Amino acid sequence: MEMPLTENMRSDREPLSLKEYEKVGGYLALRKAVLEMTPEEVTKEVTASNLRGRGGAGFPTGKKWASVPSTEDEADTRYFIADADEMEPGTFKDRLLMEADPHQFIEGMIIASYAVRASTAFIFLRWEYKLAEKRLRKALDEAYEANYVGPNILGSDFSLDLFIHISLGRYICGEGTAMVSALQGERAVPVSKPPLQTISGLWGKPTAVDNVETICNVPHIVKRGAEWFKSLSLCQDGGTKIFGVSGKVKNPGSWELPMGTNLREIIEDYAGGMHDGLKLRAVIPGGASTEFLLGDNLDIPMDFESIEKAGSRLGTANIIVLDDRTCPVGLTHNLEYFFARESCGWCTPCREGLPWVAQILEAMEEGQGLEEDMDLLESHTKMLWLGRTYCALAPGAMEPLKSALRFFRDDFDAHIRQKRCPWRS
Amino acid sequence: MERETRQKIIEDLASCPSAHAVCFDALRLAEKHNGWVSDDSIREVAELLDMTPEEVDAAATFYNHIYRKPVGRHVILVCESVSCWIVGGQTMMDFLKDHLGIQFGETTSDEKFTLLPIQCLGACDCGPAMMVDDDLYGDLDAEKVKQILECYD
Numbered sequence: 001m002e003m004p005l006t007e008n009m010r011s012d013r014e015p016l017s018l019k020e021y022e023k024v025g026g027y028l029a030l031r032k033a034v035l036e037m038t039p040e041e042v043t044k045e046v047t048a049s050n051l052r053g054r055g056g057a058g059f060p061t062g063k064k065w066a067s068v069p070s071t072e073d074e075a076d077t078r079y080f081i082a083d084a085d086e087m088e089p090g091t092f093k094d095r096l097l098m099e100a101d102p103h104q105f106i107e108g109m110i111i112a113s114y115a116v117r118a119s120t121a122f123i124f125l126r127w128e129y130k131l132a133e134k135r136l137r138k139a140l141d142e143a144y145e146a147n148y149v150g151p152n153i154l155g156s157d158f159s160l161d162l163f164i165h166i167s168l169g170r171y172i173c174g175e176g177t178a179m180v181s182a183l184q185g186e187r188a189v190p191v192s193k194p195p196l197q198t199i200s201g202l203w204g205k206p207t208a209v210d211n212v213e214t215i216c217n218v219p220h221i222v223k224r225g226a227e228w229f230k231s232l233s234l235c236q237d238g239g240t241k242i243f244g245v246s247g248k249v250k251n252p253g254s255w256e257l258p259m260g261t262n263l264r265e266i267i268e269d270y271a272g273g274m275h276d277g278l279k280l281r282a283v284i285p286g287g288a289s290t291e292f293l294l295g296d297n298l299d300i301p302m303d304f305e306s307i308e309k310a311g312s313r314l315g316t317a318n319i320i321v322l323d324d325r326t327c328p329v330g331l332t333h334n335l336e337y338f339f340a341r342e343s344c345g346w347c348t349p350c351r352e353g354l355p356w357v358a359q360i361l362e363a364m365e366e367g368q369g370l371e372e373d374m375d376l377l378e379s380h381t382k383m384l385w386l387g388r389t390y391c392a393l394a395p396g397a398m399e400p401l402k403s404a405l406r407f408f409r410d411d412f413d414a415h416i417r418q419k420r421c422p423w424r425s
Numbered sequence: 426m427e428r429e430t431r432q433k434i435i436e437d438l439a440s441c442p443s444a445h446a447v448c449f450d451a452l453r454l455a456e457k458h459n460g461w462v463s464d465d466s467i468r469e470v471a472e473l474l475d476m477t478p479e480e481v482d483a484a485a486t487f488y489n490h491i492y493r494k495p496v497g498r499h500v501i502l503v504c505e506s507v508s509c510w511i512v513g514g515q516t517m518m519d520f521l522k523d524h525l526g527i528q529f530g531e532t533t534s535d536e537k538f539t540l541l542p543i544q545c546l547g548a549c550d551c552g553p554a555m556m557v558d559d560d561l562y563g564d565l566d567a568e569k570v571k572q573i574l575e576c577y578d
């Protein structure tokens with residue numbers, strides 16, 4: 001089984017130095033891209049590879065890049081930004097990629113910037129990722145030194161300035177348009193579309209934003225081709241995926257596996273199944289803003305289409321496992337409390353609705369839930385749904401709630417009837 | 426603010442496309458010196474960048490890592506998100522509050538530790554997790570937390 005993203009990583013996760021990275025073929029893809037290919041050809045290859053964004057929404061990467069206007073005026077400024085703000089609860093994949101192989105990520109950034117003709121690129125990094133920051137800064141210095149980035153890269157006429165921007169911290173900063181507000185030194189409030197960011201983004205210039213894992217795939221696609229990349233996967237979408245499992249499983253962790261790997265297999269074979277004495281009750285397949293899937297419905301391939309068909313979303317493909325001794329109402333409260341606090345406050349339904357939802361759930365946990373609360377929660381899942389807010393934070397918050405109300409109705413009722421959380425002793 | 430800090434902000438301003446974009450770096454510089462950003466610092470940054478104090482404060486209060494109140498010598502950020510919660514995060518948070526004798530947002534009376542909640546630290550496979558200053562710690566239990574905190578002075 002090929003694992004292009006992680007197979008060169010050391011088992012102790014110490015980062016590869018520039019020399020070590022070059023020894024395993026590092027920066028050959030960059031050489032090929034800037035010396036032998038046009039930006040359009042790079043974009044075409046990525047489009048043909050069926051690479052879809054790994055940041056949560058699954059947008060086809062090549063299609064995004066192609067939507068950046070290719071003006072006649074080569075000097076016109078364009079920006080490329082890496083979304084390295086990983087903060088979706090339950091998600092821990094970009095940290096691994098940046099810490100253990102920083103050069104792979106930086107090479108991907110440079111090639112992606114070339115493809116969209118950006119002359120300036122930013123890594124928008126989470127404040128808390130201190131180890132990743134240290135390793136990226138070192139790798140970036142090495143890359144500048146070797147002329148893999150900077151003026152006239154490898155003798156070509158492509159030049160790139162690459163900066164690391166440390167976020168001041170808020171979940172909403174990870175949303176592509178809010179990230180641009182943050183980079184401009186403002187409150188990280190999203191920008192309403194249209195126009196698309198690829199037309200008018202940072203300081204009004206065309207801007208492409210991609211997730212770290214998406215970017216790490218790019219050198220491999222350029223080096224080995226779209227057909228090879230598609231052959232890695234068990235489904236339509238190209239490539240491998242870093243899957244993660246957290247919760248009360250025997251061996252929580254993350255693994256690079258073919259896109260479309262069976263969900264039950266990931267939990268049982270890789271994460272080692274549940275702790276002794278516990279049963280798996282449900283999972284959230286792709287980070288906090290995806291819907292629950294019930295435990296008897298897990299023989300499904302982990303890919304964008306299959307998980308959608310099953311009633312949820314692939315999201316970040318980092319799986320949160322709910323066992324049969326953990327209160328699903330308490331868990332849902334934890335999620336909604338998170339979203340309520342992270343609302344940027346721009347749209348009224350999100351700003352007012354999410355704290356209300358969190359308060360109702362807290363009251364239930366404290367034994368003060370009322371019959372009519374169920375209807376109130378239900379109505380929020382409609383009022384905060386897609387189309388009623390400027391960004392996907394609020395609808396994302398409603399995804400786990402909506403499915404919790406459907407799947408764990410008995411547990412909600414028990415909280416209200418018994419006037420306490422039945423899971424607390 | 427220190428003369429040096431002011432000078433650095435003025436230099437940044439010269440090399441940046443907009444005053445707004447310098448605002449965060451200026452706040453960071455101000456914070457670096459004192460550990461937090463006072464009302465006076467907000468006013469000084471505003472004056473230097475030709476912004477109103479309200480504009481600067483609007484940005485400063487939006488983010489997690491600009492502290493508008495004094496903090497202790499070390500800041501503890503404890504993860505309160507879902508994966509840690511499942512494996513006992515609540516107990517860990519209660520223990521920390523109890524052990525330090527403070528609530529979230531407070532500083533111990535010897536000004537050693539400030540305790541704050543934080544969103545998922547991306548260490549969900551080794552929860553409960555926390556950071557002390559720049560260092561990440563996972564697989565926490567009460568004993569381990571006690572040992573870790575003893576290493577700070």
Ligand SMILES: Cc1cc2nc3c(=O)[nH]c(=O)nc-3n(C[C@H](O)[C@H](O)[C@H](O)COP(=O)(O)O)c2cc1C
Pocket residue numbers: 052053054055056057058059061083084085086087088171172173174175176177209210211212214215391392393
């Ligand atoms: C509230 C919110 C938070 C987000 N946080 C992140 C994040 O931390 N990292 C990320 O890559 N994408 C995040 N996204 C998704 C981005 O908006 C965007 O879809 C993604 O970065 C695009 O890159 P991709 O096409 O490579 O996936 C977030 C979206 C929303 C609505």
Ligand code: SF4
Pocket residue numbers: 172190342343344345346347348350351389390391392393394395
């Ligand atoms: S949905 Fe919420 S987070 Fe998104 S723009 Fe509206 S208020 Fe802000």
Ligand code: FES
Pocket residue numbers: 089090091504505506507508509510544545546547548549552554
């Ligand atoms: S939920 Fe605590 S580190 Fe992710």
